[in-house]
């Protein structure tokens with residue numbers, strides 16, 4: 001019989017689930033985020049309470065067996081939020097712990113392969129987001145950006161922005177997952193905002209943003225147009241590089 | 257900053273700068289200092305792409321499009337009847353900082369028409385970079401154009417603030433330069449290039465002894481040549497390019513298909529298509545020289561002055577040198593693997609890695625990503641099936657073209673039609 005391990009959706013919660021399944025010697029588990037859980041007659045169910053210590057023990061155990069790049073592939077894959085990723089990770093982690101040698105790059109194992117594929121997708125979007133974030137300056141002097149990435153890449157991109165924008169307050173907010181990261185000139189904080197109804201993330205509302213904000217967006221749009229060479233036009237290539245689903249928040253692509 | 261004035265200037269001066277194809281922002285090692293703004297060590301990001309599919313990484317503008325010269329191929333030339341504008345130093349600084357803070361760009365690429373004289377112009381370019389570095393504590397990427405004829409002192413200073421410097425040779429041959437830019441001479445181009453090259457060498461040797469030696473143009477020098485404006489052939493272009501790589505330690509040479517902008521009868525007329533396919537073949541050749549271990553004489557020589565448009569230059573070389581093939585992928589050394597058509601350097605390394613664990617067959621090669629439709633005529637592997645027929649170069653080429661759909665097929669047929 002399968003046991004459903006219901007966790008809070010966090011990475012530590014997931015690792016705690018792994019710990020518990022090993023601890024209870026569960027062979028057949030179905031690790032699932034609480035928001036997606038559906039009761040079933042055919043499953044036992046176990047609610048996991050995230051426990052940092054247990055999570056760390058699993059992570060450190062992995063760290064001893066596999067290379068940093070293989071470890072980060074697992075984390076990246078987890079952030080894909082793919083429906084079967086917990087299962088793939090569970091199987092892969094079991095496989096890693098059971099084997100004497102390091103098998104984390106043995107791509108003939110279907111779970112290892114799946115993790116590698118998912119992590120590639122996440123990594124691609126991480127790079128895209130580092131490029132496509134567009135900050136707008138708010139009246140209280142915070143550079144604010146909203147994003148809606150396919151995968152949960154926000155935790156992966158903050159270091160890049162912290163290194164680059166060390167002297168300005170900034171916030172990147174994931175509207176899809178409803179959380180953001182705020183840099184207050186000292187350190188990063190995770191935050192949740194409640195937006196009032198008049199807030200339209202695709203617009204630049206003058207009551208929130210500085211007067212010059214729209215001007216700079218206009219200048220950027222102008223620049224984008226002027227730097228194009230019409231006689232070399234190649235929209236196919238353009239869309240391949242800047243997929244349409246990201247246009248919404250790109251100031252150069254949206255009407256002001 | 258007056259918005260309308262800056263807006264108008266930006267439109268004029270970005271439009272005039274767009275023919276410079278270089279937009280690279282990588283190769284620097286400048287990191288964020290003292291909690292300042294920016295980090296050029298992680299540059300190289302394309303923040304967006306123009307509708308012509310080119311990477312937008314830098315704010316690429318001219319400081320001014322006033323110019324005392326009259327180079328026929330250039331929109332900024334003196335005799336051209338266009339709107340002129342000039343940025344103030346502070347305006348460029350403000351634009352750069354504000355674009356950078358919004359994550360639009362990796363930095364600034366500042367070029368200029370020549371107003372008054374070379375030094376007067378260069379001084380202003382340097383002033384922008386200096387202000388960004390010293391007053392704004394800006395650590396993003398800065399690419400400055402070296403103005404032909406600029407003094408050694410200014411070039412020395414430029415390199416202290418810029419990550420990259422470049423002089424565009426534009427016209428590959430002396431005779432072309434005489435024809436199209438009679439008031440310019442080659443020595444003026446070479447002067448700042450030489451100075452920068454020597455400074456970089458000196459910086460590198462001092463750096464070994466004194467760690468705190470101030471950085472000098474950490475991303476090196478580059479140049480650009482226009483293709484298809486002055487009737488030069490591919491051999492002339494690539495030999496010039498090779499000369500500059502060798503003698504000035506250039507990081508990159510860019511090739512820019514000429515975009516007709518003038519009715520001057522020394523030049524291709526407006527409406528002539530941009531030679532994008534030829535440009536692409538030149539880049540491929542450039543790669544073969546820099547990363548694949550080819551010598552320029554192998555690809556272009558007196559018997560073979562132009563690159564084939566219908567096939568890539570590596571395939572072209574292979575077809576002229578069939579006696580070197582077939583190559584056994586399970587035995588051949590790296591140098592020869594790199595010469596097989598359809599194999600990129602990535603595949604070469606993968607093959608070398610994978611063959612340690614066992615002999616490779618067609619399936620393996622396919623999984624590695626080798627373009628077998630081209631490669632199969634040139635290799636043998638752990639399989640009894642291979643091309644045994646004694647095919648002529650002409651025949652192989654025909655077979656390959658039949659079975660491949662180049663992304664340029666359309667452009668190619670258009671361009672071939674146009675040229676008969």
Ligand code: SF4
Nearest residue numbers: 323325327330333369
């Ligand atoms: S000197 Fe430079 S800007 Fe002036 S016309 Fe010649 S190429 Fe153009």
